[in-house]
Amino acid sequence: AQSVTQLGSHVSVSEGALVLLRCNYSSSVPPYLFWYVQYPNQGLQLLLKYTSAATLVKGINGFEAEFKKSETSFHLTKPSAHMSDAAEYFCAVRGNFGNEKLTFGTGTRLTIIP
Amino acid sequence: NAGVTQTPKFRILKIGQSMTLQCTQDMNHNYMYWYRQDPGMGLKLIYYSVGAGITDKGEVPNGYNVSRSTTEDFPLRLELAAPSQTSVYFCASSSHQSSYNEQFFGPGTRLTVL
Numbered sequence: 001a002q003s004v005t006q007l008g009s010h011v012s013v014s015e016g017a018l019v020l021l022r023c024n025y026s027s028s029v030p031p032y033l034f035w036y037v038q039y040p041n042q043g044l045q046l047l048l049k050y051t052s053a054a055t056l057v058k059g060i061n062g063f064e065a066e067f068k069k070s071e072t073s074f075h076l077t078k079p080s081a082h083m084s085d086a087a088e089y090f091c092a093v094r095g096n097f098g099n100e101k102l103t104f105g106t107g108t109r110l111t112i113i114p
Numbered sequence: 115n116a117g118v119t120q121t122p123k124f125r126i127l128k129i130g131q132s133m134t135l136q137c138t139q140d141m142n143h144n145y146m147y148w149y150r151q152d153p154g155m156g157l158k159l160i161y162y163s164v165g166a167g168i169t170d171k172g173e174v175p176n177g178y179n180v181s182r183s184t185t186e187d188f189p190l191r192l193e194l195a196a197p198s199q200t201s202v203y204f205c206a207s208s209s210h211q212s213s214y215n216e217q218f219f220g221p222g223t224r225l226t227v228l
Contacts, residue, residue, distance in 0.1 A: 009154060032215070043118070043204055043219035044157075090156060094215065101147075101172070102217060106156040 002027040002093040006105035014113045019063075019078040021108045023091030026072065033074045034092040034102065035065055044090065050074060061085070086112045116140050118220035120205050126226045127195040135190040135223050137205030144210040146188040147217065148172075148180065150201040157204065163188055164210070195227045 007022040025031055033050040048059025055067045061084075065076045076089060091105040121136045139146065144165045149157040159172030163182040177199060179191040188207075192199060202224050206217040 034216070036219075041222075043221045044206075044217075045219070046216055049216060101159060101162065102215075104149075104156040106154060 002031060002103050004033075004091045004093045004103060004105040006091050006108050008108055009106065010109050010111065012111040012113055013081045015083055016080050019076070019081045019085065019110065021076040021089050021110065023074045023076065023105060024072050025074060025091075025093045027093055031093045033065075033067065034094075035059065035063070035074075035076050036090045036092060036104075038088045038090065038107075040087070047076070047089070081112050083112050083114065086110055118205055118207055118218055120203075120220035120223050122223060123221070124224045126228060127192075128228060129195060129197065131195050132191070132193045133195070135192070135203055135205075135225075137188045137190065137220060138186050139188075139205075139207040139218070140186065141207060141209070141218065142185060143207035143218075144185065145208045145215070146182065147206040147208075148178070148188070148190045149204045149206065150174065151204060151222075152201050160190065160203075192225075197227050199225065200227045201225060
């Protein structure tokens, strides 16, 4: 069974500073990994996905994530935080052998300090 | 495309009442899902469907029922509402034709049971 662990339920960074949101996964098969963002009172929106084509994945709004098999990690980063990045971020995993279901982490709420 | 739509947006129920949460997608996706989101818990899968007439239980199905008579619609039924069902409910869909099975989410239904 697959699972993901997001370290830090709340992260605060200053505007313009580096954003780093951590996600570690557990999977018995090569995983597909996703980061979703949820803005207040909205549904989830896909930020980026890892599908084994490249270990560094670029997503929308300047976010990127690097798949590190040796560390079983898929951390989300953005070089310079913007006020509009304030949201909740979810890491998710699914197996790539016909398992369509996603397993989500518990989420990290990102606050941007002006 | 409207994507995934959910109605109602908000609802307050009394204990023991029943209701149906509606979900419709216009992307011709085979797969559809119902999640509930509770603070600090991430998203938990309630039920899912891989096509019209086929449904299966997710992680937290107790107290809920679903049906899938058409590709577009996937209603979630709550019978005998309980305070533990107070949550935000999200419907999602994904395409069987996508290797990565990216899920598209609706805006959610906020349900309070008093």
